[in-house]
Amino acid sequence: MPGYPEADDHLPLLTGAEAGELLGSAVQHLGGDLLDWAPAQVDHRPGHTTAVSYRVRARWPEGRRTELFGARIASRPPERIERAGLVTLLDGQREVQVWQLAADPELPGLSPVCDSRSVAELLRSVGLDPDGLEVRMVSYRPCRRAVFELVTNSGRLFVKVLRPTEVEAVHRRLVATRSAGLPTPRSLGWTDEGLLVLEPLPGIGLREAIRRSGAAACSPDELLALLDGLPSEISKLPRRKAWSEAAAHYAGVIAAVAPGLEQRVRDLASRIESRFEPGDDGPTHGDFYEAQLLVDDGRITGLLDVDTVGPGRRVDDLACMLAHLSVMVTLDTEHGHRFEDALTRWSARFDASVDSRQLRVAAAAVVLSLATGPYRMQEPRWLEATGVRVELAERWLDASGCRGLPDLRDLSSGPPRHLTDAGETQQ
Secondary structure (H helix, E strand, C coil): CCCCCCCCCHHHHCCCHHHHHHHHHHHHHHHCEEEEEEEEEEEEECCCCCEEEEEEEEEEEEEEEEEEEEEEEEECCCCCCCCCEEEEEEEEEEEEEEHHHHCCCCCCCCHHCHHHHHHHHHHCCCCCCCCCEEEEEEEEEEECCEEEEEECCCCCEEEECCHHHHHHHHHHHHHHHHHCCCCCCCCEHHHHHHHEEEEECEEEEEEHHHHHHHHHCCHHHHHHHHCCCCCCCHCCCCCCCCCCCHHHHHHHHHHHHCHHHHHHHHHHHHHHHHHHHCCCCCECCCCHHHHHEEEECCHHHHHHHCCCCEECCCHHHHHHHHHHHHHHHHHHCCHHHHHHHHHHHHHHHCCCCCHHHHHHHHHHHHHHHHCHHHHHCCCCHHHHHHHHHHHHHHHHHHCCCCCCCCCCCCCCCCCCCCCCCCCCCCC
């Protein structure tokens, strides 16, 4: 179909039976024997790059263990890198990189974080005694980023692992937002390897607060005031695509993994794009939803990832919040009514501050982006969950004509699960 990237054959190579052969060869090259494997996360960009993380169980000279591996293949061969734990394999004319967690080719900062001595040195450098050190991986997205929590007898902090070319820019965003009075984490510094050291923030996650008290967890005026506080200098950063402008991309990702949904998501993306209306750009967060916020007694105490801040439309930030709330209604069967309470009350306030029609069009685009999540996170029954989110996106778009809210009845993705971030961070 013209205007859309064609699907490629990277997915079957890295997720099918051939992936086991690749992993077996890599583990053997590294001195072990593969016992079992399963994909943990799939990041597929049709026509460009596919990266996959795996839970691998292998037998090594020192014994058996289960650990994370990664692999990627690109339309253009990546730069050759020599690194312990990284193996480059040939499949016909294609190069496949396979690695143990610490050897991720795009995240050299993972190596020191995976070494207890290096972590201890890092802690001492910021004035924290490493006694009692425990390192916990919070998240890992192959070739993109990782987050670790470091806990000691005397305190804790977080380390974000980014591509070396990105880490200084994120540090500067944190400095700028804190200087403007926003409750973003204080950066204790960054390294050339891509490590960003962050102090923890007080409060509980807004998602958990909504589970407990619904819309009372946070006033929508607090959310709007937080966005009002974004410094004007953010508008000088590179502009990111609006969610609606990225709809075709997300439709392409879904079509590549779920061909039965292709025509439906292509049509949905086209309808979203046709209803998109550009607006005046101002400072935006870029990925504004409940898991990015901490609260205490109804007040916002923390704004997390600022990697995405830049110029954009306020309506996109508010739509991102509403879209995530609506997905949580379908996911969390026990507390869904509380997320629906927040959705109803907050949307009424947001409607008074932005174009209500564009708010719903953008929410449809955000939900479409979230429809890439079940497959990416290799959830059980991911195809069913993807279909539910596509249906929800269609209902959001239908609601743009009446300025109401989508009907959330009969939409359920099954038992409560972790809601991942918005499919893929926009590029």
